[in-house]
Every structure is written in structure tokens, then in C-alpha cells.
Amino acid sequence: MKEKVVLAYSGGLDTTAIIPWLKENFDYEVVCVCIDVGQESELDGLEERAKLSGASKLYIEDVVDEFCDDYVVPCVQANAVYEYKYLLGTSMARPVIAKRLVEIARKEGAVAICHGATGKGNDQVRFELGIKALAPDIKIIAPWRSELWKLDSRESEIEYCKAHGIDLPFAADSSYSRDRNLWHISHEGLELEDPANAPNYDHLLVLGTHPEKAPDEAEEITMTFEQGIPKTINGEAMKVSDIIRTLNKLGGKHGIGIVDIVENRVVGMKSRGVYETPGGTILLEAHEQLEELILDRDTMTAKKDIANKFADIVYEGKWFTPLREACQAFIESTQKYVTGEVKFKLYKGNIIKMGTTSPYSMYSESIASFTTGDLYDHKDADGFINLFGLSLKVRAMKQGSFVELNDK
Template sequence: MDKKNIKKVVLAYSGGLDTSIIIPWLKENYNNCEVIAVAADVGQGSGELDGLEEKAQKTGASKLYIADLKKQFVEDYIWETVKADAVYENKYLLGTSFARPLIAKRLVEIAQAEGADAICHGCTGKGNDQVRFELGIKAFAPNMPIIAPWREWDIKSRDEEIDYAEAHNIPLKITRETNYSKDKNLWHLSHEGLDLEDPANEPQYNKPGFLELGVSPEQAPDKATYVTIHFEKGVAVSLDGQKLCAVDLLSQLNKLGGDNGIGLADIVENRLVGMKSRGVYETPGGTILYHAHNKLEEICLDKDTYHYKQGIGDKFAELVYDGKWFTPLREALSAFVDSTQETVTGDVKLKLYKGNIIDAGVTSPYSLYDEDIATFSEDEVYDQSDANGFINLFGLPLKVHALKKMKLGK
């Protein structure tokens, strides 16, 4: 990349530590180029976005776009992933992962509209997000130059970033003592760094200010909360009989889950770039949704589809985690998933209590559960003597194998 040709740069901007210092750094190192900041509103809350325009311009940006992506985020990314039951390494609900491709797409749209020469992001060279952003950019602007300061500058740590900010009079919301690396959106909040870098350290869930989306199970009420979620074709559409838009529904589930200490996960995950990383995640509403959706599938999907879909969910999660949202395989898997969701309609009642999600009933007009067949009482629809022939044929290979061993004296 010839720096002399970079006159205008679109920057993925959050106003956090990394992107706050990137604006002056770009101007210092790319010939005083114009910097257009883009903040994606994916539900991180007004507190994260308030004052961003003034801050961006004071640090050297020519303008700030705030892109409201909440509705698209939930409907086109979160719902698709929930329908797939996609969970990375059995614990991570992909909160950061599926937000990045959406943001990358919007960055490209703004960069093309502005006639920008490059797109810049603040992801570190150790993390997954650099891959997710850049694969998303390549999907829509394959020839667009990408600037990743963490792979260029001499700064080696977050402490050194704070030194740079202080030297350039850049205001920060954090201190060296509260300098967790966080990512927040409508789905989750992640915490990394500081004491969490040692997996031997217990997360300080009860420490004031650590949790932001809810409380610890110990601090949750002593009384259970019930909620009934209605799904249509695998998508949650109402809570306790009240139909809600996607954003409001997830927001209400976050409140219910957070109040009851739901959705805390302490994970040592395998990053795409080859290292293990420890993070603590708050995903209150998402944890409830995954549980409820899977519960409904238990009665609506046949055995073969249900079991095969579990493997699809694992692969879907891996693709999303690795930044491969805009790939033919992910799209093909989504098409398969959608075909399985045609009958995933019904109501799931759950009891939330001190970090636990307890099943309290499930119904569906498409339920494959037949009480007349499954009952322990007397029935006239299932002839138990039919099991004799079934077991004889099902166990025939095992019987032949055992007879052979006997014949050979083994």
C-alpha cells in the first residue's frame, strides 16, 4: 500500500481506547489524510454513543456516521444463528462474531459513497476480529486497501495506548485499573484482560461495576420469574402473549435474564489465530432464547433431522466465529436450517431462578410427541410384542460377531 495515495480513510469507530488514538495516529502517519469515523449502533446503548461526534471531531475526524443497525443485526444475523443452534465450543454464543460482518458491510457502503481510499479498523494482530472485519470487507470491496494500525505501529500494550492518549490530550472513559477490553452490543457483553488473563482467577461477578447486563446468581431474587416465549418458524415473536419487534423482544429478555443472573459464561476459547484466550461473557437474553428454541425443537423435529442439525450447528458456529459469514457454505447451511424450521412453531414456558433456566412446559401444533404412543398406561396403538423382531434384527450384527468369537475361542 502506497501511503501517498491514501487521502481519505473510513474508520470503524467506537470511541474506545483503540479507535480514539487511531484518528490522530492516522493523520500523523498517512499524510494528514481525512478520517471519516463510522460508529455502528448494534445496541450497545446510548451511553456508548453519546458525545461520540464531538469526540471524533476533536481528535481529528472530519465527520462521524452513526449507523443504526440494530434491527438488521437481530433479524438477519442473530435470528439466523439461533435457528441454527450454533454455539462455538459448546459455550460461546457468538456475540462479537456475528456483529462484525454486518459492521464491515456498512463500512464498505459508506467508504464507497464517500470515495474513500482505504478502510481502517482498530483490531489487534492477536485477535479474531481483524479476520472478521477484513473478510467482510473483501466480500463487498475485494480491492479496497485495509489499514490495521496494530499491525503497523510501535505500541505494544493497552498501557502504552493510554500513554499515547494522554500525550495527545485524548479523553478516555477508562483508567489503567478498569482497563478491561470489552465489546458490547444488544446480544452480549464480553470482558477480557487484567485479572481475567489468568484462568486461575475467579471472575469478580459480585464486584460493583463488573457486570453491566445483570447481576450474579447470588444477588438474584429469591423468587422465580416465569416467561413464555412464542416462536413462529424458529423465530421468537412474542413474550407472555405480547407480540414484539425483534429489538424490543431481545431487550426485554435481556432485562429478565439479567435480573435473574442468567447467561454468565467463563470461557477459555480457541482463537482462530492459534492461541487460547480467556473471556467472561454476559448473554442473558440470548441464553434464554437458545434454551427455549432448542426445547421447542425437541418436540417438533424428527430424530434424524434433530441429530443431523446438531452437527450443522457446530459447523455454522465455526464459520461465524472464523468470520466466514458471507460465504457460500454459510448461506447453504442457513438454507438447510430454514427448511428445518417450517414446523418449529409453538410456546415454551421457562422458570428463571438464580442463574438457572428450568423448563416449565412446551406446546406446539406440530409436536411429534404422541401421548397415546408414549404412555405407560394401557394403550391400543402400540403392540409391544413388535419389539421382539425389531431387537432381533437390530442386534443381528452383534449376535453374529459374538458367535464368531465363541467359535474361535476368544
């Protein structure tokens, strides 16, 4: 009986070519596994294609709700954004994919897991860290890093498939390299490879429209959260995955969430890409809008630092680590009172605040208003400022007048 390998299968040209390559070079029985995290139409026709390419079996595993509830929600609660712009769409899907690959490998008794990530990207790191953390005994095969892999272009991959009796409808002409799930879609390649070029938005966008072509009428949205988890849109209760689907349609319609970024990859190089994250952008903005009403100053300050660390952890593929668990525990503790209602308008790429309410709001009009003073006496600020600025005053007295120093 042949040993089995589980292949992370997308149905694209790379992973299709990998099937006969694995059989030819390792004599494995190839079990394909496609993890559904919301790719939608990209899953059409995969079973026929996998078997035509020589796979013995294809699993299509729907993990959309697990992805949303266990991976997206913690990132939303953290307000995790990598390098100020990237909402981690591809990054946070990789650990749930790695987890399911390991589960299928155990079920099938496979000795290896194979992925089609290139040797230049982040995904090789994310997949392999996840697999190593969950199944250190299983061998990992990365064809793009193997000396046995001689296919260095789309043309060579197509010819390789044809030579093995696989005639599939893949064109040799270049197109954007994309990754899609329920949270976002990424675009790399073509004109984007030169940061001096403007993106060809007419050709590029998939989830929505550019703000310039968005409707001239704004659209008002109301959302509610309970303990940092989104619960309703315009009064309708939904599970998280349906909230993201709904917000994707609304955000896409109004040109929300289009980001053009040159980011620093884990492997050290810079990479330019365009991300569409319409629903995610709205969700993060709404969550932050509610938090600013509820969290105290010190907690918000500490949470910003943890959010940056959490984003780095997710981006670098370190989901299955004690540090991620510890950071998430802190984040979840801050969400206990993040409950309330958020209103905003969507208009030509903008999310415009329309009001926020919460039973746990720390905002007090009787304190903050310029016209009332029942709970705050202006004179109380005298002593506070004297103490708050004491070190500055002492320093000035020791060093001489700052005016004299500046005159010199």
C-alpha cells in the same frame, strides 16, 4: 484533494489515537464510522470526540434491527454455540459491521478501511474477511500490525493524543477489555488473564447479577415462536430486538447466562473470558425446548452437526461464504414447523421447563404412554431389536462368546 479512509470507530482510546496516526502517516482524510449494534451508553459523546481528534466526519449507523433479524435469528434457529458455551455475541455482530463499513466507504469514495483490532485477536480476521468478500479492491489498514504503530500501552496512546492536542478523559489504569452489543457483553483482562483466578463478579458484571444474589422468587415466562422466530413474550407481540431487550432484563435480574470459558481463538491461542448473555441464553433454551417437540430424530441429529459447523463459520468470520449460505438454507428448512408456545421459570441462574405446546408436535401420548397401546404393540419390538442388533449377534457368533473373551 486528500484520499479518504473509513475508520471503524468505537470512541475508545485505541480508535481515538488512530485518527491522528492515520493523518500523520498516510495524510488521509479520516471518516469515522460507528456501527450501532446495541452498545447503548457507549455511544454518548462520540461526535464531539471524533471531531476533536481530527476526523472530518462521523457516521453513527443504527443497524440494531438488521443485526437481530438477519444475523442473530439464523444463529438462534441453528442453536449455534461455539465450543459448547460461547453464544457468538461478538462474532455475529462483525459481519454486519463490515458490511456497513464497506457501504460507507463506497459512499465516501474511500480508498481504505481501517480497524483497531489487535494482531492477537479474532476480530481482525472477522473484519477483514468480511471486507475482502464485499470489497476486494479496498485497502485494509490494521495499525496494530503495522511497523509504523509504536503505541504499545494505554500510557503511550494517551501521551500520543496529548502531543496532538487531544486531551480526552481516558485513564491509564487498566480495566477489563469489553465488547458490548444488544446480544451480550464480553469481559477479558485483569484477573481473568490467569485461569486459576476466580472472576471478580462484584466488579465485573454489567447486564445482570450473579445467581447467588438473584431474587429468591422464581419468575414464569411464556414465549411463542413462528417458524423458529420469536414472536411474543407473555402474550405481547414484539420485534426481535425488543424481545432480546426484554429477555436481557429478565435474565439479568435472575442471574441467567453468565459463562466463564477458555476458548480457542482463530489465530491459535487460548483466551479466557467471561460472557454475559442473559436474553440470548433464554432465547436459545426456549427454541431448543420447542424443537425437541417437533423435529424428528434424524433431522435433530443432522442439525446438531450443522449447528457446530455454523458456529465455527460465524466464529471464524466466514459469514459471506457459500458454505454459510448452504448451512443456513438447511437450517431454515428445518424451521418450517418450529411453531408453538414455551413456558419456563427463571430462578437463580436456572431456566426451568414449565411446558411446551405446538400444533406440529410429534409427541403422541397414545404411543409413548406406558398404559396405552392403541398405536403401538410391545411385541413389535421383537423383530426390530433382532434386526437392529443383527450385526452384533453375527459378530459374536463368529468370534466366540463374549463371556469367554472377557474371562481371558
